[in-house]
Amino acid sequence: MASAELTGAEIVLKSLVDQGVKVVFGYPGGSVLPIYDAFFEQNKIKHVLVRHEQGAVHAAEGYARSTGKPGVVLVTSGPGATNAVTGLTDALMDSIPVICLTGQVPSHLIGTDAFQEADTVGITRPCTKHNYLVKDTADLARIMHDAFYVATNGRPGPVVVDLPKDIMINTGPYVGPKRAQHSSYKPQVKGNLAAIKEAVELIAGAKKPLFYTGGGVINSGPGASTLLREFVRQTSAPITSTLMGLGAFPSTDESFLGMVGMHGNYEANLAMAECDVMICVGARFDDRVTGRLDAFAKKSKKIHIDIDPSSINKNVPVDIPIVGDVGHVLEDMIKVWKSTARKLDKKANDSWWASIAKWREKDCLKYFQGKDIAKPQYVLETLQKAVDGKDAYVTTDVGQHQMWAAQYLKFQDPNRWMTSGGLGTMGYGLPAAIGVQMAHPKSPVVCVTGEASFMMNIQELSTAVQYRLPVKILLLNNRYMGMVRQWQELLHGNRYSESYMESLPDFAKVADAFGLDSLFADHPDQVENLIADMMACEGPVIAEVMIDQKENCFPMIPSGAAHYEMILGPNDDQPTVSAKGAALV
Amino acid sequence: MDKMTERHTIGVLVDNEAGVLARVVGLFSGRGYNIDSLTVAVVDQNDDQSRITIVTTGTPQVIEQIKAQLGRLVPVHGVTDLTVEGPHVEREMALVKVAGSGETRVESLRIADIFRARVVDSTITSFVFEITGSTDKINSFVGLMRPLGLVDVSRTGVVAISRGDKPM
């Protein structure tokens, strides 16, 4: 054995350090004890002990989305790995770079149904971007660096490295991260210039152009958001964003039409339907955006910028596909735009904006705050006032509260908004907030949640307390799985099958038991104070607001409907949803 | 399927590493694509690369998706759609076991001769024929053997390569 050799566990640690990792979210167990031992003897990397492995992955996601750096997870074999699966799937759907190190039984026991053995690479193959089973300590360092490369290059995603225990104990050589190209994975970063020129031509000739932007802008880095702002200004075209893309463009800007999609703004969806040139930037024509496909945006030519070739023409055929990194492509587009001194047709543009102004007059987010019970919209508007100018980070869970947060909060910058978009994972919000707060200890981090979602990973309160992470949990309690109830009203004749939250705990007592503060409001008059107190809290806090149980989330494109057939409020004619539509999720 | 489907032969060059076939097959099953046939073998000992040939059917949109999805798998070095990329050769091999005696036995031998199938095993009561050719040719050969005492068929599935001097 050469003296330069390290144990597998030391190699894992050293490669993490060399990759610039500062925090690992994890949970120990038999198969990863050698790695935990290596952690014990160092202080370069902080380990955050979560209370459930799903929480570890969501925390890593929160860390990644709020920093642009990969999040790192360490879990044990068997149940540790299977508990991480929901988080991994979540990260895959939302394109979040996560490296998940899983323990595995020693090599010679693999395949024998050994204690806490699971076929982790088999189970995680479809829910990771890539995964590795390390079979020789000599390959370990290379695989570790490969994992970081794959997770962060191209369309980001989760990568699992499965580590049999003997590989951690055996020794092998260490190699540093090499700059050399990966042998097979070489995502295209620069867009095809001819296609970019063609796109610029198309935009310049547009009478009703529209930017439709998504999480790809955020993933491309803050530079891409800056370029997007510049290009939108140059073209003076309106812009809308998916749930994932919020923050890439300031939502207070006149050009911003609000979020698009199932619970998007009326003006945004109508503009999608009516535009003649759609510039899709890092979005993927998800079913939550398109509504019924055969009725989607029929009047437009479409430009689609995406780093993942498989996103192109997947759901919606496009006219000019540009495969490449959003930032690089926008940079080139702006160059071409400027060098050819293009301008949109002023008259056409004015009348386009006039139509938009008409749609805006509907004021689709209006709501009525009565005297007796707080409306969720009001609570979120109050939160917005409180965080204005404070560089706050917001995470959410999944349900009505998530959509209200997307609709009523204002986003100024990328990487400030963390929500489970693709998978819609209840239980995401609290652990994600923990990850965000780890990365930004001084910034306000608010988790907007519902009582049902909150209970899915409520154990992470203990993590927040242990690491003194002052996450602010704004709990919008409607005593229902509100979003489920809303669908039951729309599709199942108000039969509230199993959507009422019976036997809810007293959340003040929960807070007390876990050792954090709590606040409570059950009247609209108390909301302002509650939010102010929540913002002033120095430690973690649960701020619970009893909201109107019957409030529903509007506007809404009912399932199976075209994206311009929106219900604007409870008094709108409730459409009869077709059998085909009812079959959709 | 309400739209027109097409049959495509796709070649995929991959790192010959554990799990790579599972990734490809999992992609097809997970996304509901068809596999009509799939072959795989190491083709480059030095670089440790394997070549997978997949025959699949789908609408043009699905075929495009299949190629894009294959292309983004990390251990994939290249994807080529032989059906659209120009002239190519497709071959399949089959071993066909036929049992019989008397006139049917002679007839099977006669047909094998017409199809240029070789006898690679023979007993008093059986033959094993080896036949190479297009999928259609093998289908018709097997069809003709059926009334003559067909017992077993083992087929390789399609392997394919482009014509001319260019690599994939």
Ligand SMILES: Cc1ncc(C[n+]2csc(CCOP(=O)(O)OP(=O)(O)O)c2C)c(N)n1
């Ligand atoms: C893990 C998981 N299970 C089930 C669902 C389906 N689902 C979507 S929203 C929702 C209700 C959420 O209730 P709550 O957290 O109270 O939020 P609300 O809609 O009331 O604001 C459910 C059950 C889900 N998204 N995730």
Ligand SMILES: [Mg+2]
């Ligand atoms: Mg609720």
